[in-house]
Amino acid sequence: MKYKCLLRPHSNGRYQASVIPLALAETELLLGKAGIQAKPEMLEEQGLQWIGFECDGLDERGIGELARSAHVYLVSECRDGGMLMPVRSAETPYLGDDLPYVLKYKGKTNETFTKFIVNLALCASSFSGDEPLKLLDPMCGRGTTLFEAVNRGWNVMGVDVLANDVDEGAKFFKKYLEYHRIKHTVSKKSMTAKGKEAAVVQGFEYACDAAKFKAGDTRTLRMTSMDSGRLHTLGVKKEFHLLATDLPYGVQHGPGGQRGKSLQQMVRDVLPAWRDALLPGGAMALSFNVNTLKLDFVREAMAEAGLKVMVGGAYDGLAHWVEQAITRDVAVAVKE
Template sequence: MADALGLDARVRPVTVAGVDYLNIEGDDDLLTRVVSEASGAFALFGSADGLLRPTALERRRPYSDDLVTIQKYQGKTNEQFTHLLLNVTAALAKRPQALLDGSLHVLDPMCGRGTTLNTCLLRGIDVTGVDLDKKDFEAYQAFIATWLRSHRLKHEIDASQVRREGRTLGRALELETAPTKEDWKAGRTQQVTYLNVDTTRLERVMRRTSVDVVVADTPYGVQHGSHGDKLDRSPVQLLERALPSWHDTLRTGGTVGLAYNRHVVKPAELADVLDAHGFSVVHGHGAPAAGLDEGAFRHRVDASIDRDIVVARKG
């Protein structure tokens, strides 16, 4: 993210008293803010005369962390990885500063039970999620309503049917909340929308060029699946059908970030399908982002999942 924002930062691993750290050097005042938002940032220290001085993380976290940690269910995406995918995708968009100032609008077109929705809410970012699975929609609705009540947060939440031209396409959950009563009264609120509709037909329910980034944890061909569709283990068939709709929803200069399982789809396949639908890969197959190796985010989840990230830009 530092490179994307034009910051001159030098990063290297160091060991102090037997403990491994990342040493980050830079002159820009914005650097602390950027480092604080990193998915792996748990503590920050200044260094002087060989001593470490604790430094407060400068991050937007208007709500408590249990918003993303309390849910436990099979197949849940690790919330730290969700932060990472969001950071990388937004940093490679035309306007990466939006991630820091809270003006970003995120779309997760395969949001499941809402890890991305909760991650964005935690960071004070507006977000729209889409999923066709009714059980996932209902599980998220029950969780977020209970969480808001238990934390005594001012909010408005509304569930309704999505209808177009006399037909019911699905359901919608619309939420508006704020971290304090003062914020609520002043209109400093965040919006979360969950659309229980077909992700391949978003043009029927969402405005064109209405979101800044798209992030999605694609089906891994193991415990996940493309809800309601009889597809093979690879997500390529689903992406072929969904990308035109996602492209229309995304603003020019916006980015789409996809997590995928290399055991079921190859980087070249993803690059080809993204290119065919008007996107240019900026990190992934043959296109390492500035300051990163092409496989910088590749990691083994378990024996059946070798996870990696591809990011592509519109326009």
């Protein structure tokens, strides 16, 4: 059976062109997660960009995995006479499609790209995205990754060294819940390490509808400000299925909170705590600017931290142009 997938358009044509290898890799990995081996290719037809692939047939699982895609907008089956039969578009968001998009600020990670790195971690992990997984973004800024994961119905935690970013992210989430009249509770809890206050965790418990909230079928979002290399001091261990983060680019963000430390040293320092935060079978996807960090370096640092680095096939060739001075790449690793 042949399938054609329509790509989500991006307003910046040069960026759109640069993410085509990412869209191909993502489609291959999502199909692989559903047990379907296929080699997607790029097609240019009717002035539109499509991803084409051939397989024995998409079952519910295959369709479900593709519905998570960051880049694919619509999946359709090729029928006789060139007819296209839509199969399914995107996954239904748990709270609202617009959640990751509304808040705009300098240094925000592109929402589509954020969705992509979450998918990379999911595909490398041993877990199914249909379960309410737990995701950690240890450099969350104002929460783009968290909001993306909230919409999958997952429980999320974000950490950032900049208290102002954490506060702005939490403030926005509260407003979003209130504006959309989503039932929720808010909490603020001081976490202590060895008798000393280590961090204040802002928490939200909510559900996509009132009946679920009443029945206790809720989800949580937590945000706190600290150097995430110290996460273990909060007792965060073997808790998360997935970790996805966009590392500082060295353009707008310095190596945060650790003056005098190189970005390389900071990556080496945080990785042990990030590894410990993952459950066995969990996976992490880290994106970074290749002008400040090299893929080989990040992969070596992950391996030194005892992680199994994913190399070859769809995990290679992910470097892409973002803007002047930023070419981004992604490294993925699994905790065995």
